[in-house]
Amino acid sequence: MNTTKKQPQRTCVACRSVGGKRGLLRVVRTPEGRVLLDPSGRLPGRGAYFCRENACLAAAVKGVQLEHILKVKMISEDRETLKTALGEILKEQAVV
Ligand SMILES: [Zn+2]
Numbered sequence: 023m024n025t026t027k028k029q030p031q032r033t034c035v036a037c038r039s040v041g042g043k044r045g046l047l048r049v050v051r052t053p054e055g056r057v058l059l060d061p062s063g064r065l066p067g068r069g070a071y072f073c074r075e076n077a078c079l080a081a082a083v084k085g086v087q088l089e090h091i092l093k094v095k096m097i098s099e100d101r102e103t104l105k106t107a108l109g110e111i112l113k114e115q116a117v118v
Contacts, residue, residue, distance in 0.1 A: 036081035
């Protein structure tokens with residue numbers, strides 16, 4: 023290991039690939055126990071990462087692995103919010 027730039031290694035929860043050119047999406051469990059997408063990557067709390075592959079985002083929406091990693095049961099409101107947020111990302115990617 024001899025890299026000039028030190029970057030934390032993030033592993034996609036769904037496919038277990040590390041990093042990724044476009045970066046991984048962070049989903050965070052806040053100290054209040056809420057689960058939300060963290061586009062800035064700066065929110066405090068336990069994080070889980072997903073790459074931007076459709077299959078991985080679909081897994082994120084499903085939430086099983088997410089709940090396992092974050093050790094939390096998502097409330098339906100958070101699940102819906104996450105679903106919407108990830109849906110937006112998928113839509114953007116389809117356009118680009
Ligand atoms: Zn992935």
